[in-house]
Amino acid sequence: MSDGYIRLIPTDRGWQPTPEGAAAATAYVARLFSGPEDDVEEVEYEFYDRVTLIDAGENTTRISCSNCNGDLDVEWLNDLIEENGESFDSMDVSVPCCGAVVSLDSLRYDWPVGFARFEVSAMNPTRAKYELDAEELADVTALLGHPVAQILAHY
Structure with missing residues (x-):
């Protein structure tokens, strides 16, 4: 549980x-x-x-790109957290769906x-x-x- x-x-x-x-x-x-x-x-x-x-x-099962609306695998975020811990000096990341650099807080999360x-x-x-x-x-x-x-x- x-x-x-x-x-x-x-x-x-x-x-x-x-x-x-x-x-x-x-x-x-x-x-x-x-x-x-x-x-x-x-x-x-x-x-x-x-x-x-x-x-x-x-609760988070879906993430969408703020640039191309493509779906991002939740595992991608988990890998990012694994690399950085849960803390970030920069919010900008390169997303795998379209290669754009976007802010983590601009991504659309289902929760x-x-x-x-x-x-x-x-x-x-x-x-x-x-x-x-x-x-x-x-x-x-x-x-x-x-x-x-x-x-x-x-x-």
């Missing part, structure tokens, strides 16, 4: 919050999933030194992915309402001091 994650990242891939903002947002997300059954296994935050791929794990230097993640969220709603995302935005995007992942 795979583990499910909600991953919250700033909409600006280079932005990072204060440590206090990170801790407050993480505590808030943990409260969203707290309950009598201890519904969430782990809520944590992480700062990254470099822009890092925040992927959707097994949203992101690139960031910070994330809050909740592992195995099992509340009835899995995803954070607009109000909850706005609360995280207020605590961090920057808009966030939500990435849903399974590994």
Whole structure:
């Protein structure tokens, strides 16, 4: 059985919050999933030194080129991650479908992915309402001091 994650990242891939903002947002997300059954296994935050791929794990089954609309094999992305780790100094890559140099964040993924230097993640969220709603995302935005995007992942 795979583990499910909600991953919250700033909409600006280079932005990072204060440590206090990170801790407050993480505590808030943990409260969203707290309950009598201890519904969430782990809520944590992480700062990254470099822009890092925040992927959707097994949810990602299709990637399309932003230049030619050709399909990219998910294994191509996995190989790229294997070569670079999940962090990138440059977002520009040469795609195998047409040879164009495009930005990783311009590719079209069937499940949203992101690139960031910070994330809050909740592992195995099992509340009835899995995803954070607009109000909850706005609360995280207020605590961090920057808009966030939500990435849903399974590994």
